[in-house]
Amino acid sequence: MTNFFYARLSLHSLRKNRKIYVPYLLTCIVTITMFYMIHSLSENGSIAAMHGGSTLQGTLNFGSVVVGLFAVIFLFYTNSFVIKHRKKEFGLYNVLGMEKRHLGLLLLFETVFLWLFSLVLGLAFGVLLDKLMYLIVALILRSDYGAGFFLSWKSMLVTLALFSAIFIGIYLLSFVRIRISQPIELIKGENQGEKEPKTRHLMAIVGAICLVTGYALAILTKDSVSAFELFFVAVLLVILGTYFLFVAGSIALLKLLKKNKKFYYKTNHFTSVSGMTYRMKQNSVGLASICILFTMLLVTLSTTTSFMVGRDDMLAQRYPYDVIVQANTTESANSKLVEDIHALLEENGLTPDREVACKYLPFQAFQNGNELIAKREAGMETPIILIVLTADAYNRITGENKTLSKDEMLLAESKLEYDLSTVRLFDRDYSVKEKVDPFVPDAFFANGVSQVLGGLYLVVSDDITLSEIYGQYQSVYGENALSVQLSYGADVTDSKEKQLAFQGMLASMLREKNYNARAFVRAAQADQYMSAYGGAFFLGVYLGFLFLMATILIIYYKQISEGYEDQRRFEIMQKVGMSYAEVKKSINSQILLVFFMPLVMAGIHVGFAFPMINTIMRMLGLINTKLFALCSLGCFALFSIVYVIVYLLTAKVYYRIVKKK
Amino acid sequence: MALLSVQNLGKIYSSRLGGNQVTALDGVTFTVERGEYVAIMGESGSGKTTLLNILAALDQPTSGSVNLDGKLLSEIGEKEIAAFRRDNLGFVFQEFNLLDTFTVKDNIFLPLVLAKKEYAEMERRLAPIAARLGIREILEKYPYEISGGQKQRAAVARALITSPKLILADEPTGALDSRSTDSLLDVFEGINRVGQTILMVTHSTKAASRAGRVLFIKDGKLFHQIYRGENTNEELYCKISDTLTLLATGGRND
Numbered sequence: 001m002t003n004f005f006y007a008r009l010s011l012h013s014l015r016k017n018r019k020i021y022v023p024y025l026l027t028c029i030v031t032i033t034m035f036y037m038i039h040s041l042s043e044n045g046s047i048a049a050m051h052g053g054s055t056l057q058g059t060l061n062f063g064s065v066v067v068g069l070f071a072v073i074f075l076f077y078t079n080s081f082v083i084k085h086r087k088k089e090f091g092l093y094n095v096l097g098m099e100k101r102h103l104g105l106l107l108l109f110e111t112v113f114l115w116l117f118s119l120v121l122g123l124a125f126g127v128l129l130d131k132l133m134y135l136i137v138a139l140i141l142r143s144d145y146g147a148g149f150f151l152s153w154k155s156m157l158v159t160l161a162l163f164s165a166i167f168i169g170i171y172l173l174s175f176v177r178i179r180i181s182q183p184i185e186l187i188k189g190e191n192q193g194e195k196e197p198k199t200r201h202l203m204a205i206v207g208a209i210c211l212v213t214g215y216a217l218a219i220l221t222k223d224s225v226s227a228f229e230l231f232f233v234a235v236l237l238v239i240l241g242t243y244f245l246f247v248a249g250s251i252a253l254l255k256l257l258k259k260n261k262k263f264y265y266k267t268n269h270f271t272s273v274s275g276m277t278y279r280m281k282q283n284s285v286g287l288a289s290i291c292i293l294f295t296m297l298l299v300t301l302s303t304t305t306s307f308m309v310g311r312d313d314m315l316a317q318r319y320p321y322d323v324i325v326q327a328n329t330t331e332s333a334n335s336k337l338v339e340d341i342h343a344l345l346e347e348n349g350l351t352p353d354r355e356v357a358c359k360y361l362p363f364q365a366f367q368n369g370n371e372l373i374a375k376r377e378a379g380m381e382t383p384i385i386l387i388v389l390t391a392d393a394y395n396r397i398t399g400e401n402k403t404l405s406k407d408e409m410l411l412a413e414s415k416l417e418y419d420l421s422t423v424r425l426f427d428r429d430y431s432v433k434e435k436v437d438p439f440v441p442d443a444f445f446a447n448g449v450s451q452v453l454g455g456l457y458l459v460v461s462d463d464i465t466l467s468e469i470y471g472q473y474q475s476v477y478g479e480n481a482l483s484v485q486l487s488y489g490a491d492v493t494d495s496k497e498k499q500l501a502f503q504g505m506l507a508s509m510l511r512e513k514n515y516n517a518r519a520f521v522r523a524a525q526a527d528q529y530m531s532a533y534g535g536a537f538f539l540g541v542y543l544g545f546l547f548l549m550a551t552i553l554i555i556y557y558k559q560i561s562e563g564y565e566d567q568r569r570f571e572i573m574q575k576v577g578m579s580y581a582e583v584k585k586s587i588n589s590q591i592l593l594v595f596f597m598p599l600v601m602a603g604i605h606v607g608f609a610f611p612m613i614n615t616i617m618r619m620l621g622l623i624n625t626k627l628f629a630l631c632s633l634g635c636f637a638l639f640s641i642v643y644v645i646v647y648l649l650t651a652k653v654y655y656r657i658v659k660k661k
Numbered sequence: 662m663a664l665l666s667v668q669n670l671g672k673i674y675s676s677r678l679g680g681n682q683v684t685a686l687d688g689v690t691f692t693v694e695r696g697e698y699v700a701i702m703g704e705s706g707s708g709k710t711t712l713l714n715i716l717a718a719l720d721q722p723t724s725g726s727v728n729l730d731g732k733l734l735s736e737i738g739e740k741e742i743a744a745f746r747r748d749n750l751g752f753v754f755q756e757f758n759l760l761d762t763f764t765v766k767d768n769i770f771l772p773l774v775l776a777k778k779e780y781a782e783m784e785r786r787l788a789p790i791a792a793r794l795g796i797r798e799i800l801e802k803y804p805y806e807i808s809g810g811q812k813q814r815a816a817v818a819r820a821l822i823t824s825p826k827l828i829l830a831d832e833p834t835g836a837l838d839s840r841s842t843d844s845l846l847d848v849f850e851g852i853n854r855v856g857q858t859i860l861m862v863t864h865s866t867k868a869a870s871r872a873g874r875v876l877f878i879k880d881g882k883l884f885h886q887i888y889r890g891e892n893t894n895e896e897l898y899c900k901i902s903d904t905l906t907l908l909a910t911g912g913r914n915d
Contacts, residue, residue, distance in 0.1 A: 261780045270774045274762045572758040575719070576819065577747025577772050579740070 006102070010109035013089065019560065019653075020085050024078055025118055027553050031071045032122025032163055034546055037133050039064040040126070040155035044134065050141045052531025059535035066543060072166055074550050079170045081557040083177055090178055104175050111171040119163060123156060140534035142527065197281040199255050200248040207244025214238035218612040224619040227612050234612065238605060239292055246288035250280040271573070271586045272593075279594055283558060287598050290551050294602035297547045298639065299613065302606075302632040304540030307533040307622060309631065314621045315529050319522040320441035321356070321489030322499065323506070327517035328485055337515055338488055344509055345492070348502050352490035356397055359486045360389040361470055362445060363477070371424040372456075374476050384418075385455035387445055390466050394459045398439050402459075408433040410459035414442055418456065425458070426472040445487050486517075499523040548639075552646050555595065559650040562591075563657035570658050584655075591654070595647050603636055662731065663692035664858055665716070665827060670725035672711050672881075685711040686722070687881040693827070693860060698853040700872035701862045702901070704909075708881040709862045713831050716860070717750060718742050730826055747772050751820030755832035757812040759804040759819075765811075766800040769819045776823065783822075790818050794848055810841025817848060821857070828852075830861040834868045846871045866905065870898035879908055 014021050042060035047053045090103055098106070134150065214237030221227045221234075254277045258264050264273055280287075307314075323345075327337055338357050345352055364383040365372040372386065391404045402410060409423055409430040423430045438457065460466055466484070474481040492499060503521035510517050566587060573583050610632065614625055622628065672686040685708045693699050703709045714720035716727060718734050727734040729749060737745050752758075759768045766787070773783045791797045794814045799807050807815070813833060820828050830849075834842040842865075850871055853859055861872065869875045871894060877884040885908075887900050 265770065265774050265780045265783065267774055267777055270767075270771070274760075274767065278762050569760060569762070572760055573771075574743075575717075575752055575754070575758060577743055577775055577823075579743030581740075582743065582775070 006105045007109050010106050010113060013086075013106070014110055014113060017086065017089075020082055020557075021114075023553055023556055024082055025114060027078060027549065028075065028114065028118035028163075029122045029125065030549055031067075031075065031546070032118055032159060033125040033129060034542070035064065035067045035071055035162065036123055036126030036155055036159045037130050038067055038542065039158055040130050040150070040152040041133055041137060043152045043155055044150055046150065047134070047137055047141075050138065052141050052527050055528070055531045056137065056141065056535035056538075059532075059539050063539045063542060067546060068162055070543075070546060070550070071162065072169075075166050076170060076173070078553060078557065079174065081561065083174045085561060087178075087181070100179055103178055107174055107178070108171065111167055111174075115164065115167040119160065122163075123159060126159070127151060137538065140538060141531050197251050197277065199252050201252060203244050203248035204252040207241050207247075207249050209241075210237045211241030211245060214241055215608040218608050218610075221612055222615070224615050227615040228619065231612060231616060234609070238295075238609075242291055242601065242605070243285070243288045246280075246284040246291070250284060251277060254280065267582075268586075272590055275569075275586070275590050276593065279562070279590060283594060286554060286558060287594065290554060291598035291601045291605070293547050293551055294598055294639070295605040295609075297544050298602060298606045298632065298635050299609065300540045301544045301635045302628065303613065303617065304533070304537045305635065306617065306624070306628045306631040307620075308537035310622050310624050310627050311529045311533045312526075313624055313627075315522065315526055317441065317623070318443050318621060319520055319525055320444050321354070322491045322522050323352075323489065323502070324444070324520045324522075325488040325506070325510070325517055326445070326485065326520075327488070327515055328483055337486060337517065340509060340513060340515075341488060341490075341506070344505060345490070345502075348498065348505065350492045350494050350498060350502060353493055355488075355490040356440065356444070357486065357488045358389055358393040358397060358440070358444075359484050360387050360393070360445060361466065361473060361484050362387050362482070363473055365425075367418065369424075370420050370422050374426070374473060386458060387455060388458045388460060388466060388469055390462055391459055392462065394439065402434075404433060404459070404461040406461050406465060407431060408461060410434050410436050410457075412436045412438045412457035412459070414438045414455050414457065423458065426469060430458075430460070440489075444489055445485070496523045548642065552642075555646060556650050556653075558594075559591070559654045560657065563654045567658050587658070588651075591651065596643075599640065599643055606632060606636065664695045664697075664730055665693040665860070666728040667691050667716070668726045668728070670712070670715065670722050670727065672708075672715065672720070673723045684881050686715070689725070689878070689881070689883050691876060691883060691886075693858065696853070696856050696858055698849070698859045698871075698873040699861070699876060700869035700874070701860070701876045701878060702864060702866075702869050702905070703878035703884075704864060707878050709864075709878055710831065711881075712878070713829055713860075713862050717752065717829055718746055744776075747775055748823060749826045751823060751825035751828040753813070753816050753820050753828065753830040753833045755835035757804070757809075757816045757836070759812055759815060761804050764801055764803055765796065765807065765815045768804070768815060769800075769822055772819065772823045786822055786824075787818075790821050793851065794818050808841070809837050810844060813837060813841065813845055814848060817845070817852075821852065826858065828857060828859045830859065830863075832863055832865075833861065834863065834865050842867065866898060866901050869901055870894050875901055875904075877904055877908060884908060 038060055041047060042057050042064050044057075048057055050056075093103060093106070094100070130150065214234045217230050217234040217237070221230050254273055257269070257273050258277075263269055323341075325337070325341060342352075363374055363386055365374045365386050366383060367373075372384065374386075391402050391410070394410065395401055404410065407428075407430055409432055411420065411423070411432045412435070421432050423432060436459075442455070460469065470484055492502075499521050500523055503519070503524045506519045506521070510519055570583055570587070573586075574580060578586075610629070614628055617623075617628060618625075668690055670686050670689040671684070674683045674685055675681070689708075689712065701709055701712065711720065715722050715734075718737070721735070732745075759765070760771070763771065769787060769790075770783050773786070787800075791800060794817060796811065796814050796818060799811055799815070804812055804815070813836075817833075820830075833849075834845060837845060846868060849859060849861070853873075859872075861868065863869055873889050875887045875897075877886065885904055887897070887904065889897055892900065
């Protein structure tokens, strides 16, 4: 009987507080749906069976861990808003004679209802939308998809367990909070006189230092290896700096403004400055979190989008020909290899279009004046990668007709600039007859010129000179010396299916005939790229959506709770002679500031992070800076639009609260 | 000419669907001369607060007119009304209505800041008022740090600082203990003596007995008025009590 009463009362209070609980419930449902979907995708057998599916499932697996962690943090965080908001009501019940344990019972029923409702709906939506997500994944993997539902009982159970645990945790925490507070405190709840925040100078200064150092690291680190290492240091510094500055810096600044009497006692500044001081005290941590969340979201989205859009460029760069064979075999086997590849192409009815074969010697050297010194151990100097080939090979590739004497060289520089007119290599001087443009894509050569660092191409007169250089190279490198390499590349005009089939045959031919060679067919690599970058893109958008929802909800709750506080302030100011329009203007400008500060800050963060991330992306193979810039700007614009829409919507709710008497 | 002249004021509230009509004020007419200290008494629901809201231009009457210093409130436009209120009226509320985001000093300065006065001028105006009200020590404190009586004196200072023509006080002693009440009433009497016109709505007999004239309002109609004349506070107190008894035990205003 009594239990029935509490059940009814809890339903009633959920309904009565729907302004708070509807968004909360929606969040729970969406979070559960999103968690179930990503978990079930990572468990889905038919995705694993797809070409490239296992790579993608690895990504999804990681994603489900992130979503799970997110769910825990986020639901606890939003619940604290909810409880804070209801303190007054609980206080009233307490005063009316309900004991704390009755309040606990009430809270228990509420939590159970929320739990039941959100899990049932969340899982239902999850199962329904799972199919859609599956189709998207199949699309990314360019795979055929089977019909019918996939129901992952394991994912259901994991979802059930995780979210039940979260709800139990939330319940216990709320109960403890109510338990330790006095009824009179509960009644006063949010209306307790706010103390003026103290200025924490040290914190503000440390924050500024952290932020500036982080920015400086991001801008000044040019070299890609240290960019990779320092990136996380910079991220950490910026996160710390953001929190410190939002918490302490904002208040220090406002207090400084307050001290300036001429500035402070002006109609426009007076209410804004003092109002902001309190807003910042209550919201700084939340705002800093939103700012960080936004920054991460922007970076994730813009990088994954860049990789997704730029993957064809990357592919073309990494695999400059449709078919590439890179061999590390003996001189005599080399000519045989090209014949064998030809034969196989013919056998399979493939016609090579643009065909290139070239033997060459790659090794690394260090510059000393005009001397290039080959040595194995690198010191502090940056090594230069050298590719030595013959004039004969050069002429075949370019279709030119260059002749060189024994002491002459052609020099091509890829991404480097050495002003060399003579080159000294293994105690022999060569005069640079001509500087030529790079004539093949760097990735054509195995162990070749790095796409990022670049290298030098040295064209020597003939096979004899090459052999001499090879002999001396061997004496320096000893056992670690490579043989003279062969690279073969050809474009074929035939269908993708034929190319894919050819890859298998090429690989088995190389194996059977004992060639020490690697073969790449671009069409097959394209699928790999798609599953890797497509998977990352999918996850980026997926998490992006989740984080965006989180931000929107946090902002919504902030607006509502501020609305209730401002309601009274609004009234008083009107009574002492501020017009409605003036009050509205003042409050509006404060809200705008609070609202858009994280977005603007996130924009600044991303702006400073851009060079560093760009360096890292170049190292990972995406060298299209313009594309990355466009993606970053696009993501930021998209975000701003969504943000403005959310602002307008919540501002509406806010004014409805404030206006009400 | 009288500072405040209220002519035949009426206010009818109708419920949202227009069904029930409630008469809050009905043909209220009175005048307040410059330098007068007038108390308006009546029970809860008698229309006191409605009357005060109309006088403060926070609410519009359904009929009749209010004339403050030769200006009809109904003729002041929506845009100027806030400035008009700021320049001519000072408010003291039961709930103090101090903003907790401001220090006491800034709370007092609020109307001046809104009126775009110079900071030096604000300080100059504050000094004598703070001295008279005895709040000099608490100027830098925040409302949550001071007592109710101090809060109310801060609120009075805020009302006085614009040198308003009329101070409107709504149950100013309602939230105060007896000692704070006495000291606030002393303050009111003090500022009235130097020429400040005060109109106070109250249902405290003690507060009303300090005024120069007491108006009684019942069911939205002006019922009776008592002039202090040569009476002492105590004598006036007795007269007010008698009137209230009469009012409560069935005196009809017809």
